[in-house]
Amino acid sequence: MKLSDLTIEEKLRLICGKGAWHTEDFGGKLPAVFMSDGPVGLRTMYEREDGVWDTYPAVAYPSVQVLANTWSEDCARLMGECLGEDAAERGVDLLLGPGVNIKRNPLNGRNFEYFSEDPCLTGTLAKAYVEGVQSRGVGACVKHFCCNNLEFDRLHQSSDVDERTLREVYYRPFEIACEAHPVAVMCSYNRINGTYGSEYKKGYDVLRGEFGFDGAIISDWDAVRDRTAAAKAGLDVEMPFNERNYERLVADFKAGRITEAEIDACASRVLALGERVLSMRGQRVPKRTEAERAEAAKTVAAEGAVLLKNDGVLPLAKGAKAAVCGYYAKPDDVKTLAGGGSSQVVWKDASFDLPAQLTARGVENVYEQGCAIDTVWSVRMDMRRARLNASASDVNLVCVGTGNLIEFEEGDRRSMRLPDVQEKLILETAKENQNTVVILFAGAAVDMSAWLDSVAGVVYAGFPGMGADAVLADLLTGARNFCGKTSETFPYELADVPAAESFLSAGVTRYQEGLDIGYRYFTSYDMPVLFPFGHGLSYSEFVYSDLTLVPTETGVRASFSIENTSERDGAEVAQVYVHECAPLVYRPEEELRDFVKPFIKGGERTTVALILPMRAFAHWSASRDEWVVTDGVYELRIGASCTDIRLTAKIRIENGKISVL
Numbered sequence: 001m002k003l004s005d006l007t008i009e010e011k012l013r014l015i016c017g018k019g020a021w022h023t024e025d026f027g028g029k030l031p032a033v034f035m036s037d038g039p040v041g042l043r044t045m046y047e048r049e050d051g052v053w054d055t056y057p058a059v060a061y062p063s064v065q066v067l068a069n070t071w072s073e074d075c076a077r078l079m080g081e082c083l084g085e086d087a088a089e090r091g092v093d094l095l096l097g098p099g100v101n102i103k104r105n106p107l108n109g110r111n112f113e114y115f116s117e118d119p120c121l122t123g124t125l126a127k128a129y130v131e132g133v134q135s136r137g138v139g140a141c142v143k144h145f146c147c148n149n150l151e152f153d154r155l156h157q158s159s160d161v162d163e164r165t166l167r168e169v170y171y172r173p174f175e176i177a178c179e180a181h182p183v184a185v186m187c188s189y190n191r192i193n194g195t196y197g198s199e200y201k202k203g204y205d206v207l208r209g210e211f212g213f214d215g216a217i218i219s220d221w222d223a224v225r226d227r228t229a230a231a232k233a234g235l236d237v238e239m240p241f242n243e244r245n246y247e248r249l250v251a252d253f254k255a256g257r258i259t260e261a262e263i264d265a266c267a268s269r270v271l272a273l274g275e276r277v278l279s280m281r282g283q284r285v286p287k288r289t290e291a292e293r294a295e296a297a298k299t300v301a302a303e304g305a306v307l308l309k310n311d312g313v314l315p316l317a318k319g320a321k322a323a324v325c326g327y328y329a330k331p332d333d334v335k336t337l338a339g340g341g342s343s344q345v346v347w348k349d350a351s352f353d354l355p356a357q358l359t360a361r362g363v364e365n366v367y368e369q370g371c372a373i374d375t376v377w378s379v380r381m382d383m384r385r386a387r388l389n390a391s392a393s394d395v396n397l398v399c400v401g402t403g404n405l406i407e408f409e410e411g412d413r414r415s416m417r418l419p420d421v422q423e424k425l426i427l428e429t430a431k432e433n434q435n436t437v438v439i440l441f442a443g444a445a446v447d448m449s450a451w452l453d454s455v456a457g458v459v460y461a462g463f464p465g466m467g468a469d470a471v472l473a474d475l476l477t478g479a480r481n482f483c484g485k486t487s488e489t490f491p492y493e494l495a496d497v498p499a500a501e502s503f504l505s506a507g508v509t510r511y512q513e514g515l516d517i518g519y520r521y522f523t524s525y526d527m528p529v530l531f532p533f534g535h536g537l538s539y540s541e542f543v544y545s546d547l548t549l550v551p552t553e554t555g556v557r558a559s560f561s562i563e564n565t566s567e568r569d570g571a572e573v574a575q576v577y578v579h580e581c582a583p584l585v586y587r588p589e590e591e592l593r594d595f596v597k598p599f600i601k602g603g604e605r606t607t608v609a610l611i612l613p614m615r616a617f618a619h620w621s622a623s624r625d626e627w628v629v630t631d632g633v634y635e636l637r638i639g640a641s642c643t644d645i646r647l648t649a650k651i652r653i654e655n656g657k658i659s660v661l
């Protein structure tokens with residue numbers, strides 16, 4: 001159907017969605033685009049016979065932050081493909097994900113749904129995820145555009161951000177993800193420099209005009225205040241259908257407050273959305289079975305688990321007897337193993353039992369919950385028995401965390417610390433057993449200052465999804481190797497984070513730290529942290545060597561070798577940071593520009609090569625309103641984390657030409 005086939009009444013109706021999850025189809029004349037959350041598993045809702053809304057169970061994948069901890073485009077593509085297949089099976093046309101908002105503050109209640117504090121890692125993985133979803137004949141919707149970096153007062157607050165920071169940090173993941181031609185982008189609830197995300201014409205123009213976005217912009221659910229202003233800005237579909245907003249739009253049109261041409265611009269993009277979705281439906285062919293998708297979820301959980309600390313206690317010694325405690329080893333409800341809100345999935349297989357998985361691998365163990373998530377009552381009830389078990393065992397595994405009661409949409413965490421009872425469980429049982437390993441089930445960085453020195457090991461499992469009990473048992477026993485690295489800094493405490501100051505200020509949130517987010521700040525100001533960005537241990541050892549740089553037509557080619565000097569096979573995430581030696585404008589100490597993750601057999605060595613384009617050296621010039629590469633000397637730093645730099649080399653850039661120093 002063409003735009004000219006529609007009456008103005010129909011066009012006004014078309015840009016307003018239908019019900020909670022569809023676009024308008026005029027009784028089958030157009031394809032009704034069917035949308036579902038979300039980023040970490042399909043949350044398709046349906047109305048039961050008794051009229052109550054329910055959710056279909058689905059494969060529950062690890063949270064996006066675990067996906068980011070994989071530092072693996074292959075994992076992101078795999079998870080995208082599987083989600084696309086899940087969606088295709090339910091007839092869903094548009095998957096409402098991934099979320100690419102930057103982690104400016106560790107307390108943000110939705111950090112578990114987002115990738116990272118770094119735009120390069122976020123954008124690169126989001127692009128692979130979108131490619132994966134869309135390769136299965138299902139559209140992806142990149143969200144939330146933009147600067148929805150806290151949940152507090154998310155419907156009203158304004159994110160006050162300067163243009164350079166927007167370009168280099170907050171827009172950048174959208175820019176990279178747009179290379180995958182996502183079917184849609186979702187606006188954010190908040191205001192950006194005073195303008196609602198649903199009316200953010202300036203940003204939409206950048207998306208469409210500069211990032212090559214050619215899909216539809218849809219609203220976050222109920223994010224539209226004024227449908228007329230949103231349509232004038234270029235927001236194509238309001239979701240869900242809102243009778244009042246629609247009637248006001250019709251009245252505004254009649255009163256001449258919006259022109260037919262402005263309605264047409266949105267309506268034509270909704271028609272294009274329908275056509276694109278229709279042709280994508282034709283690309284859906286059966287791919288993996290559901291069991292294979294559940295297995296893929298486990299692959300991501302395994303690659304995303306981060307071994308933060310290991311004083312030699314892991315892998316568990318053969319024949320070691322383990323005490324296991326903590327609610328998360330065997331939760332009463334698997335919902336508490338994930339963050340809450342629109343991304344919460346009803347698990348297809350709702351079992352999670354780490355003690356049983358350890359038993360299945362021959363690890364004799366005894367389990368005692370020890371305490372609940374956060375109740376004083378349970379401290380009195382069982383902590384004594386957890387202590388006794390710890391003292392009578394070779395190793396003590398404490399499973400602590402947050403989950404949907406602490407990390408959820410529409411609210412932020414109150415503290416970076418774990419609930420008191422859980423910290424107490426760690427400390428009390430660690431007193432009884434020096435081989436204590438903490439396994440952390442949380443969606444964001446946790447302040448470990450109260451207990452880190454008392455334990456011998458820490459595994460950051462994140463919200464690892466379905467089947468991760470088996471994965472963790474494999475990792476603990478050494479049947480699998482660790483290869484995840486942190487996608488966000490773990491500061492000592494919240495007060496160390498520059499954004500902490502501006503958090504929870506009413507009305508306006510000033511992003512006064514500018515570019516100094518996460519490791520960009522900590523490395524620039526030489527601030528010590530608990531675990532730096534990009535950190536993660538392995539059972540293998542890796543040695544880096546032979547960095548060679550060669551200028552190319554479009555940038556510089558960097559190659560280097562990594563040797564696995566251990567006997568164990570393993571994968572290593574090597575990170576490439578750029579440092580400008582004498583900048584003319586403020587630049588953070590170093591910025592991630594690329595990364596690789598080769599798998600290297602024990603005793604073997606591999607050479608990796610990558611190309612850094614000119615853009616890797618550019619900054620957004622506030623005086624020229626464009627990307628600028630200044631003449632000067634730049635250092636390339638190859639690191640096992642942002643502070644564990646293993647190799648460096650310098651280049652000079654002069655008049656756009658690179659020479660190696």
Ligand code: BGC
Nearest residue numbers: 037038096143220221342409
């Ligand atoms: C969330 C979106 C989600 C939508 C639909 C909103 O509250 O912010 O991320 O896709 O609901 O469930």
